[in-house]
Amino acid sequence: xxxxxxxxxxxxxxxxxxxxxxxQINPIQNFEQIKQFRVIDLEGNLIAxxxxxxxxxxxxxxxxxxxxxxxxDNILYMSQRQGKISFYMTSFGETATTVGTTAALxxxxxxxxxxxxxxxxxxxxxxxxxxxxxCIGNHLDGGKGRQMPVHYGSKxxxxxxxxxxxxxxxxxxxxxxxxxxxxxENKIAATWFxxxxxxxxxxxxxxxxxxxxxxxxxxxxxxxxxxxxxxxxDQFKGDTIAGKAPAYGMRTLKIDGNDLLAVYNGVKYAxxxxxxxxxxxxxxxxxxxxxxxxxxxxxxxxRSQEEIDSWKxxxxxxxxxxxxxxxxxxxxxxxxxxxQIRKDVKNRVIAALKHGxxxxxxxxxxxxxxxxxxxxxxxxxxxxxLREHLTKYKDQYxxxxxxxxx
Amino acid sequence: MLRIVHKLRSxxxxxxxxxxxxxxxxxxxxxxxxxxxxxEEVGQYQGAYKVSKGLxxxxxxxxxxxxxxxxxxxxxxxxxxxxxxLKPIVExxxxxxxxxxxxxxxxxAAKLHYMSAGGLKTSIVFRGINGAAASVAAxxxxxxxxxxxxxxxxxxxxxxxxxxxxxxxxxxxxDPNPVVFLENEIMYNEAFEVPDNVMDKDYLIPIGKxxxxxxxxxxxxxxxxxMVKFSMLAAAELEREGISCEVINLRTLKPLDxxxxxxxxxxxxxxVTVEEGWGQCGIGAEICSIINESNAFFHLDAPVVRVTxxxxxxxxxxxxxxxxxxxxxxxxxxxxxxxx
Numbered sequence: 072x073x074x075x076x077x078x079x080x081x082x083x084x085x086x087x088x089x090x091x092x093x094x095q096i097n098p099i100q101n102f103e104q105i106k107q108f109r110v111i112d113l114e115g116n117l118i119a120x121x122x123x124x125x126x127x128x129x130x131x132x133x134x135x136x137x138x139x140x141x142x143x144d145n146i147l148y149m150s151q152r153q154g155k156i157s158f159y160m161t162s163f164g165e166t167a168t169t170v171g172t173t174a175a176l177x178x179x180x181x182x183x184x185x186x187x188x189x190x191x192x193x194x195x196x197x198x199x200x201x202x203x204x205x206c207i208g209n210h211l212d213g214g215k216g217r218q219m220p221v222h223y224g225s226k227x228x229x230x231x232x233x234x235x236x237x238x239x240x241x242x243x244x245x246x247x248x249x250x251x252x253x254x255x256e257n258k259i260a261a262t263w264f265x266x267x268x269x270x271x272x273x274x275x276x277x278x279x280x281x282x283x284x285x286x287x288x289x290x291x292x293x294x295x296x297x298x299x300x301x302x303x304x305d306q307f308k309g310d311t312i313a314g315k316a317p318a319y320g321m322r323t324l325k326i327d328g329n330d331l332l333a334v335y336n337g338v339k340y341a342x343x344x345x346x347x348x349x350x351x352x353x354x355x356x357x358x359x360x361x362x363x364x365x366x367x368x369x370x371x372x373x374r375s376q377e378e379i380d381s382w383k384x385x386x387x388x389x390x391x392x393x394x395x396x397x398x399x400x401x402x403x404x405x406x407x408x409x410x411q412i413r414k415d416v417k418n419r420v421i422a423a424l425k426h427g428x429x430x431x432x433x434x435x436x437x438x439x440x441x442x443x444x445x446x447x448x449x450x451x452x453x454x455x456x457l458r459e460h461l462t463k464y465k466d467q468y469x470x471x472x473x474x475x476x477x
Numbered sequence: 478m479l480r481i482v483h484k485l486r487s488x489x490x491x492x493x494x495x496x497x498x499x500x501x502x503x504x505x506x507x508x509x510x511x512x513x514x515x516x517e518e519v520g521q522y523q524g525a526y527k528v529s530k531g532l533x534x535x536x537x538x539x540x541x542x543x544x545x546x547x548x549x550x551x552x553x554x555x556x557x558x559x560x561x562x563l564k565p566i567v568e569x570x571x572x573x574x575x576x577x578x579x580x581x582x583x584x585x586a587a588k589l590h591y592m593s594a595g596g597l598k599t600s601i602v603f604r605g606i607n608g609a610a611a612s613v614a615a616x617x618x619x620x621x622x623x624x625x626x627x628x629x630x631x632x633x634x635x636x637x638x639x640x641x642x643x644x645x646x647x648x649x650x651x652d653p654n655p656v657v658f659l660e661n662e663i664m665y666n667e668a669f670e671v672p673d674n675v676m677d678k679d680y681l682i683p684i685g686k687x688x689x690x691x692x693x694x695x696x697x698x699x700x701x702x703x704m705v706k707f708s709m710l711a712a713a714e715l716e717r718e719g720i721s722c723e724v725i726n727l728r729t730l731k732p733l734d735x736x737x738x739x740x741x742x743x744x745x746x747x748x749v750t751v752e753e754g755w756g757q758c759g760i761g762a763e764i765c766s767i768i769n770e771s772n773a774f775f776h777l778d779a780p781v782v783r784v785t786x787x788x789x790x791x792x793x794x795x796x797x798x799x800x801x802x803x804x805x806x807x808x809x810x811x812x813x814x815x816x817x
Contacts, residue, residue: 157612208794216794219614235616236574237546270545271577298546300522306545373521432796442789453787457800464806473796 105313105325107357110332113386115394122336127401133174133194133331134396135412137166137389140189142416143199144362146424147206151366155424156206158220164329164361166190167388168293169263171334176261176342181247182230183240183262186221187293191263195228199416203423209430210474215441216433238264238271241290245281245351248288252349259345261289266355267298269312278319281351288351289341290316293328295360300373316353328356329388332395359386431474435461488673495665497639498528498604501646502566504678506532506540509564512650515542515555516568516605525570526606526665552578552603556585559601564650569605572621572659586655587630600653604646607635607659608702608753609802615790620754622701625657626731626763632684633731635659637705639669641728644682652684659730661703687734689741693723696812697741699764700751701727704803708751711808722812730760738764739773746778749811753802756785782815784808 081087110119117123144161151159162169169190173182182191189202204211206220214224214232224232234240244262251258268274269292281288292312296303309315316323322344326337334356341352359382363370370379384390396402435457439450446454461468461477470476492500506512518525520533520543533541544551548569555565569575575582586599608620625633632654636642642660649656674680690705691712698708705726712722723741727734742748748768750761761783768774768781787801 212794215792216797217614217790217792219612219617219793222614222793235614236577267546270547270550272547272549273577299518299525301518301543301545305543433792433794435797435800438787438789438792438797438800450788457787460810467806469796 101310102314102317104310105323107325107327108333108337109327109330110336111330111391111395113391115391115396115398117395117399119333122332123399125332125335129174130331130392130396131402133170133335134389134392134402136170136190136193137392138409138412139199139416140166140170140193141389142413143202143420144189146417146420147203148362148366150424155428156203156220158366159206160186160221160365161362162187162189164359164382164387165293165295167331167334167392168291168328168356168358170194171331172261172291172338175335175338176259177257179229179258180342181244181258181260183244183247183260184230184233185237185240185263185265185268185293186233186235187265188263189221192223192225192228192230195225195230197223197225197228197230199419200423200427203420203427204430207424207427207430208433209427210433211427211430212433215437217437217441237268238273238277240264241268242273242277242280244288244290245277245284245286248281248286248351249284251287252285256287257346259287259289259342261291263291263293265298266292266294266296266303266312267301267306269315270298270306278316278321278351278353282320285349286351287345287349289338289345290321290351290353291338292353292355293358294355295328295358297360297364297370297374299364299368300370302374311355311357313353313355316355321351321353323353323355325355325357328358329386329391331388331392358388361387432472434475435473435477436475489670490673490676491668491670492639493666493668494636494639494642494660495526495528497642497671498646498660498665499530499532500676501643501650502529503532503535505566505647505650506536508678509650511562512564512566513540513542514566514568515544515551517544517546517551517570519543519568524568526662528660528665529568548574548576548578549581552581553585555601556581556599559586559599559655560589560597564600564602566602566604566650569603571617571662572605572607573617573619575603575605575621582625582631582655582657583628587628590654591630598653599655602646602649602656602658604649604658604660606662606665608661609786609791609798610662612793612795612798613791614793614798618791620659620752620786621657622659622730622752622754623759623763625659626733626760627758628731630655631731632656632729633659634684634729635702636728637664637702637726638667639671640675641682641688641726643671643675644680645684645728647679648681648684651681659702664703664706667706682728685729685732685734687728687737688726689737690724690726691722693721694745695721696747696749696815697723697725697738697745698749698751698808698812699725699727699738699741699761701730701760702753704751704753707803707805708808710805711812714805714809715812720812720816727760733763733767735767735771739768739771742768742773743776746776747815748777748781749784749808749815750781751784751803751808751811753786755788756783757788759783759785761785779815779817782811784811
């Protein structure tokens, strides 16, 4: 019986394989360093005039959101120190990347976050209250009290739930992007990851597959110079992460991540190219993690305050955008008004914390739902056992604090 | 020189489990030039949970290796290093993340000695926190005791207190087989009094031998790691009610010390197993089976009762998490059930 298989149309017969030769040993180590795309300079002056094309309203909304996130992060970080929430991760210094990117994407695009992208969530409409309730883990949490703080997700907003193991979201985005192409959809899968997470094996698989299988996937690397305490010098060699992407055959941009206009324009371009060519695209944002890795970190143990301050004052995305808006007459700045914005956010977060902490905890029935599609018999048994136990010892447990009681 | 926290009275010192592990590693690294510690944040950051505090300053970067973020990478590298004569202590920030390297642990470290007819040795220690901590939800709370214990070729150890931590870790480093060493984050902060001999640089605990923490005659409680603490609390409470429990701290999960368990049953005739992990195919399930297969079965006056975690991914909300894992009162309930 003859077995028939269709092989690739490209012949690998020796004479057909194109090859070029050199006659001296000259090893290659580094290609020319990829330069960062920039539109405004450190003082907000417009350099690349043809990219001054973002509507005034959008720019102001972005600026407002960046201020909001900064205030919110401040309060939530402090509230962890006060024991009101158990854990938090701030995004100081990186909001141009997340807010700018999400503003340049379409609402139907799937986002696969890492964990520092509150900018992406909030641009799409995730509220302060949703964030606070998730961090507290009360019955209002959309995640049913299942996840640690900052592990948000939203089906409505097309943002896949945050998952702790690093980089697992990246090959998932390749997969989703593959589905979008095969189904002919005007959708991309945009995935975030840090420069540290790019060391994981999953990064390599995801990149290789995306280009080989032609996935509508946008890879977004936030190079913020630190992975907890590990500086980039100890994380990788070569031309940062962007330097690796062309080796996969992927189109690549390195962008000044603290330049909102560069971020917005770069992502817009990349998205159009992905849909047009049905191929993935890679962007690395060079930015800086002004805050600690998380509330479990104390970064002055491994970097100097001078270093942190140099970015905070010298290359800060909020300052740069603000100066640009001021110089272009796109926003009226006045101290009273700006302080009021911050004050309103602060009050809103504090109110959400207060309201959130007064809420009941999630229902005990939710211990056993969603393990499977339906609550299987053995789980139903365990639920019954639990209710019997709680009924028997009801004065030992704060039952009135559980939503729905027993 | 060993750092001892409190010298209480002559012959004893007080230290935390964290310090016990730290001092055991320091002594082994000092003793054998082939031993090194490798993992994320173990060096200059002093360890994600400060377990390797001071080791980088003392031994330098040639013995304490900070790595880029890739469990698959540094585990694969360490298994290779072990094959060529070095002795890595691989720290996983949590065994939950070790899943990204599971192929290296199982298909390489565990099986290669057998597959190479003894030609390749993978003498290596994998250590890190296992099981639930507090408020860290599903991807940081799984207990891997049952998974690793199933695999031929692996030694699986799980300490409870300082004595266990020191003696077992040192034994693990000196053992020629690949060892999975399951620690517990909550136990890191617990302090214990230890007799001086435990601080000795050659203090070892035999692998494959359980410890009877408390002798008793009415029921045997078999457990390991943090659950030893709750079992002891339950035993104290039951003692006040006139019920005498014998608490066995397994210490080694593979190879299980069947003898100690079976001899205890012949004395008490009733057994309760306690583990934090999920019930199905768990350590308790294995203990039920081995009792079944031995003549100790005929000494049972009641079926074995298992106390395990709920069959769910661990939720984050405090109230839900509390209800997901066994506590002392669940063990008390189980003992009373087996006595009924």
